[in-house]
Amino acid sequence: MSRKETDKITGVETTGHEWDGIKELNNPLPRWWLWTLYATIVWSIGYTIAYPAWPLIKGATSGLLGYSTRGEVAQNIAAVEEANAALTAQLAAVDLATLEADPELNRFATAGGAAVFRTNCSQCHGSGAAGALGYPNLLDDDWLWGGDIEAIAYTVRHGIRNEADPDARWSQMPAFGELLEKEEIAALVAHVQQISGQDHDAALAGQGAELYLDNCSSCHGENGTGDREQGAPNLTDAIWLYGGDAEALEYTIRNARFGIMPPWTPRLSDAEINAVAAYVHQLGGGE
Amino acid sequence: MASDTPPPLYAPREPIFPRRVNGFFRKFKWWIMIVTLGIYYLTPWIRWDRGPALPDQAVLVDLAGRRFYFFWIEIWPHEFYFVAGLLIMAGLGLFLFTSALGRVWCGYACPQTVWTDLFILVERWIEGDRNARIRLWKADWDARKWRLRITKWAVWLLIAVATGGAWVFYFADAPTLARDIFTLNAAPVAYATIAILTATTFIFGGFMREQVCIYMCPWPRIQGAMMDSGTLTVGYRHWRGEPRGKHRKGARAAAELRQATPYSVAEKDLPSDDTGQMGDCIDCMACVNVCPMGIDIRDGQQMECITCALCIDACDDVMAKIGKPRGLIDYLALDDEPPLVPGDLAAVRPMGTEATAGGATATVPVAGRVADVPQAGDQPVVTRRATDWTPKPLWKHILRPRTIVYSVLWSLIGVGLIWALFVRSDIGLTVEPVRNPTFITLSDGSVRNAYAVRLRNMTGEDRQFRLLITSDAPLTISLEGADDTVTVPAQETLQQRVYVVAAPGSVPANSDLTDLRIWVEDSETGARASRETTFNGKGE
Incomplete structure (x- = not known):
């Protein structure tokens, strides 16, 4: 029990506690302050009735107002979707070739496409769309199956080399390891190095030229510039999906390498596919 | 109070009925009220042409568009450093004014003070001055009391609505919003804001008043730490005023004094007229009656005092009536108090003992304090105030190293902001x-x-x-x-x-x-x- 003590100067009783000689006066609170406390108690009772509050064994009381944070998020999403409904409908039906002529719709598509891309595409193509070994870089100006916005949308819609969609883009490079001798493959490697402007063995490359015409040109073209109809890469440029050095080229020719992209038709809506096509198209390589 | 009875935990509010007062400071405060309220209510209605793409309201906080327009200045969100700079200047300005003039902000310019002043003015118009208001307060709730109270509350409510209403005009085009508000087409947030500010204005200005300053506002505590003994605040010249008492003359005063003092009094030391032993304070309570905080300034500096200076006016008025110089209560600093010097030597005896030594009898203060412990023997038991003491002139209280440093910092930031304003790129x-x-x-x-x-x-x-x-x-x-x-x-x-x-x-x-x-x-x-x-x- 603390000792009662009265402060000499003010004549007010102290709280009886002392901290290194400092004492606290025990002045009374104003009455209205007390009423404020009671008001907050009343408020808190009403609050716990109106809002989810009391923990139960499973979950908690739901409150008379039926409020939940999840419900609020759902409401907000619904509100945004409703606000965007007109643009979304427009985007689903738009002729992609004319999309850029409509700046508002284009902005809507690009912004929405960025979100679609991050959720669905970035796992393989990277969050910055720079791709990785075996996954194409979408920023550059080299396209396997075409880089205009409609070609991009088609690729997204149907995918590449998958059984699920009969309209999927399809091509398959044979594994030349079973068809050609080791020396022949080395000559082909030298030829591809030559046409892509790398250091190469000129004698070998000469041998490779003929082999190339016999085995490769039907898909990659006589000059090695590729064929987008078949998704055959351009072999003369500086961009290599699986690497462009001798070792990587040899491996690719021997074993054949190709990737698979799923079709996005059921998962993404028409509007979302158009949006992501618009987004990819404006990343820097669109044609 | 019995020692086993705990002190009350809660104190009811003592109602305060400030009396009407006239004088220099009151006039000054009326002008400040007119100017500040005028600025507050009228600013949103000033137009400023900025071309077709931009709003033409001179002062506008466009929250949705994230712009702040102030006449020719336009602040973007990325230029928030202007706001930060202004806030720092406001802080330094408060340091400056508080160290020079105490709680001058509280007493003159604080919205709580200005609106309370306005509400008290309304109260006086409707219910009468202090005494009438006290009578009304004590009276039963009859028809007349209801009528006066309801009239007063209605006027207060009108002012409160206008106050809350004016606030929202700073955040949207005022004429459009005014039309929308009256046609019930404005956004719910506008009505909610008006409702909240109406309620706070009505309650704080009408009922809470000094309670806001004493219990809710942090400034009184903070400002107490910014003042020093050289700070000019409203104070009482107790060395001039004490001993206070009714203003009487000659022998009668002497008789009273003889009765009042615990010590024997020499006849020669008794007042022969009103310039003698009694101080200038006649204890008329004018300073207490006009105080909106309900305090007695003669108790010295206290936390409740907002330095509104109305007690100065009240006291000056009384001093003029009794033919004394003004300034018994005045703007003064703690170190304006004249130093104590030893008084005459005299033999002092404990209370009730009669004087014997060498013809000299006891001693009573000659306008000053009686020493604490009366001891036998000759000693300077009486002190008096130095008469050759000249307090520092006013300007020396205001121009001090502290205030100069604050002013310099304040100006540097101000100049910096103005410079930034002119060199910023569009x-x-x-x-x-x-x-x-x-x-x-x-x-x-x-x-x-x-x-x-x-x-x-x-x-x-x-x-x-x-x-x-x-x-x-x-x-x-x-x-x-x-x-x-x-x-x-x-x-x-x-x-x-x-x-x-x-x-x-x-x-x-x-x-x-x-x-x-x-x-x-x-x-x-x-x-x-x-x-x-x-x-x-x-x-x-």
Whole structure:
């Protein structure tokens, strides 16, 4: 029990506690302050009735107002979707070739496409769309199956080399390891190095030229510039999906390498596919 | 109080009925009230032409558009440092004024004081002055009391609604919003804001009053720490006023004094007239009756005092009536108090003992304090105030190293802000290098970096900007979806991806980092802005 003590100067009783000689006066609170406390108690009772509050064994009381944070998020999403409904409908039906002529719709598509891309595409193509070994870089100006916005949308819609969609883009490079001798493959490697402007063995490359015409040109073209109809890469440029050095080229020719992209038709809506096509198209390589 | 009875935990509010007062400070405060309330109510209605794209309200906080308009100045969110600077200036200004003049903000300019003053004025018009109000307060709730009270509350409520109503006009076009409010078409948030501010104005100005200052406001505590003994505040010249008492003359006063004092009094020391032993304070309670905080300034500086200076006016009035110089209560500092000097030596005896020694009897203060412990023997038991003491002149209280330092800091920030205001560009440019990926190779082998450029047009007209690049290395610039020129609409921010390309095999393509500078140039005016950034090569 603390000792009662009265402060000499003010004549007010102290709280009886002392901290290194400092004492606290025990002045009374104003009455209205007390009423404020009671008001907050009343408020808190009403609050716990109106809002989810009391923990139960499973979950908690739901409150008379039926409020939940999840419900609020759902409401907000619904509100945004409703606000965007007109643009979304427009985007689903738009002729992609004319999309850029409509700046508002284009902005809507690009912004929405960025979100679609991050959720669905970035796992393989990277969050910055720079791709990785075996996954194409979408920023550059080299396209396997075409880089205009409609070609991009088609690729997204149907995918590449998958059984699920009969309209999927399809091509398959044979594994030349079973068809050609080791020396022949080395000559082909030298030829591809030559046409892509790398250091190469000129004698070998000469041998490779003929082999190339016999085995490769039907898909990659006589000059090695590729064929987008078949998704055959351009072999003369500086961009290599699986690497462009001798070792990587040899491996690719021997074993054949190709990737698979799923079709996005059921998962993404028409509007979302158009949006992501618009987004990819404006990343820097669109044609 | 019995020692076992605990003190009350809660104190009811003592009602305060400030009496009407006239004088210099009261007049000054009326003017301040007119000016501050005038500024508050009228500012949103001032128009200012900024062209068709921008609002024409002189002072507008556009929360949705994230702009603050103040006459010819327009503050964007990224220029928040102006607001920060103004807040720092406000803080330093408070230090300055508090160290020089105490709680001058509280007493004159604080909205709580100004609106309370206005509410008390209304109260006096309707219910009468102090005595009438006390009578009414004590009276039963009859028809007359109800009538007066309801009239008063109605007028208060009107003022409160006008106050809450004026606030929202700072956040939207005032004429439009006023029409919407009256036709019930305004946003719910406008009505909610008006309702809340109406309630706080009505309650704080009408009923809480000094309770807000004493219990709710942090400034009294903080300002107490900013004052020192040289600070001018409202104070009582107790060395002049004490001993206080009714203003009487000659023998009668002497008789009273003889009765009142615990010590024997020598006849020669008794007052022969009113200039003698009694102080100037006649204990008329005028200073207490006018006080809106309900305190007695004669008790010295206290936390409740907001230095409204009304007690100075009240006391000066009384001093004039009794023919004394003004300023018994006045703006003064603690160190204006004249120092104590020893008084005459005299034999002092404990209370009730009669004087014997050498003809001299006891002693009573000659306008001063009686010493604490009366002891036998000759000693300077009486002190008096030095008469040759001249307090510092007013300007020396205000011009002190502290206040000068505050003023200098305050001015430096002010000058800095004004300088920043004049040199700021109306082009906002940020260049953010895209680092995911750092660079890409194009099919011809050239190396490309991308930059996210934000271009802000802070004028009211659409502008065309050309983007350029300067670098020691051979680099070329191109824009996504545009040639070299972009149009930025008035008041908008354009996000533009910019590509910088190094030719295959060139130095920047193969080196690690290359410095470059991206420029924008207004195609019409030639105004330019630039940002430095770097180019990532393959680093081979």
